[in-house]
Amino acid sequence: MAGIAYDVKIGAFQASSHPQRGNGQVRSISCTLTMDGSGGHCYLELIATGASPPQPRPGDATTITLDDGNGGATVFTGEVQENKAAADTAFVVGVDGLTKLARLDVEGAYEQMSAGAIAKELIQKAGATVGTVEDGPKFPSYVLHRGPRALRHVQQLAEQCGFDVYTDGDGKVHFAAPKPGGADHAFTYAEQVLRTGLQQVATAVDGIQVWGEGAASTQGTEKTHWLIKDLASVSGKASMDEAFTVKPASEGKLMREVRDGAMRTGEDAATQARARMALLASRPLRGFVEVLGSPKVKPGDRVKLDAIPTTHPVNALASGKVLRVRTVRHTLNMKTGFVTRMEF
Template identity: 35%
Template sequence: MVNVPFLANSEPAAVRRPAFAIAHSSGAASGGTGSLGGLAAAAGNLLGQGGDDFWLSHTLEIAVQTGPLPFVNSACITFAAADAPDIALQDAVTISLGYADAAPEAVFTGSVTRQVRTLAGLTHLYASDGGGRLARQRLNQSYAAQNAGDIVRDLASQAGVETDVIESGLSLPFYALASTTPLQAQIAALARRSGYWAYFTPAGKLTFAPVSEGETVQTFTYGTDVLKLEITEAAPALDGVQVSGEGAAGSQGQDAWNWLVADATGVQAQAGSGEAQRWASDGALRSQDAARTAATARASAAASVQLTGELWVPGAPQVAVGRQIAIAAAPENFLNGNYQVERVCHRLSKSRGFVTRLSLLKTASVPLGALAALGGLL
């Protein structure tokens, strides 16, 4: 683990004053038309006065935490309760963060789940996004001849969750849900089998897709906007995976998903090789293609994650889960490069300013098909 301190003797960046906006819509989260009541998206200087806007005048702290499912995104707004507007559970809330020299960007869209009032005259308002809705719902349900994306779309629709990009994922001749597992964990399991990430965007929409390298949304430079950086390099937890499914859909057609087979090799697949092997049985995999996809996804995830880390920076509202950032000019070249963002924690307060903590992954360019084709880890 390497710690990189902030260089106090470097040329400081221009001073930026944190700003925020809170939009509260009564009843919108429960299907009503909602009324913004003058509280919508009135951005203001965190350190200044809010004028007639309640949130700008009374908010003391905002904390937002986001990550891929099964993690449920959450937000907490702490404010002085005097003359507070009427806020009900399930009311919609959107939080935007940024700076006074630019319009704040939405970092969280969800609904109120809890309010805590104190004798000190403060209220802590908690909210979650669509992940919270999924976490509250459990179903006993089955699907025939669907792909993972089709199932995710249906679950999101039943939970009243909006969707963004939903890709197909692996094909499932038959798939059953049990009420012992909440829907956000069911979707996370489908994502792992497909080699995807499932997460909510700042606009509160569900994404189910592979994480691509893409374009970096922001570069953080040592000595300018890196407050603290910790990078850990570790050997992969496993060298290879063998996955066994059930049924004979691969060799006997989709209608044979429920057949018992004397020889299970038709629904088995292996990816990678070495001493640290893992074996997994998954009854949801009813064909060799599905078993191969799941095995390759597991092995690729273990092999491709070379570095993990935590990065603290001045507030970065444009950075979100699934996006890519870059680190530059660190004294050790080992620390520089592009990283995938896995978790984001924003904290903005009148006493401590605006800081963002990012959980990062650095991945190698290992195509999913390469592991299965070569039979070993790269």
């Protein structure tokens, strides 16, 4: 098995663990991709040398590839947001493609378009790279008001669909629902896991009822613009039991009401309620797990822990469960080596 390796490209600056490759050196690497907040970022500490390699500048394209000895993967693609220098070190802060969406002011009106089609158009307008974009519901009409930036509009569309918004290591922006199925990665507890901090908390919401508007459910799609006094025909609900199973037409004890004028039929409202609950159900545990460097883990991946000692407290929480990664942070430095932190 080969050893740990890295390649970093920032504009004309290049650094690598391979001899004779690159024109600079890196002291530490930390890069994060996440579904939460305003997107991913990286922090790089460069070593000042007598060779005077090209200095990174804001806007420079940034790519980081890491290899744990079992094959490399690109773990971050973005651009420099900030750089600063000390006596013997230069620091570089990079951001991913979601920052382009966070900078863009937009407004517009759409008719008979899906949430995914609107999201895709906004991603392209921002100059970001489109990844997996699922359709979601189709809206008879949908208006974007200036004020919130494009990223907030895309995140709001995702909330209506039960989707998440995030980038992968190649910098592609994804707009997608939690994928079902088994684990993409398995980590043997005693051999690969360094630290755990998992918790199972009582849910603040175990049911959602979505209320729309319009008379389409009773008067036909040509009457979507009509307002009605009784909204029962344009509402839908879903709930979740203690086993995180979504009940499409049930009512929970801790119901949350959502009002969304873009929903014009009871079927659309019920679909949104189920999607929102499915997204909540994709997080049976919260917290983090740190493992020996695993560069192929990315947001949206499903992971499990194998061979957890039966007497270990983590066994009661995580044994047999598949956890969906919301945030992944890869760190490589002289102090800790190569570590991957996954947050759920």
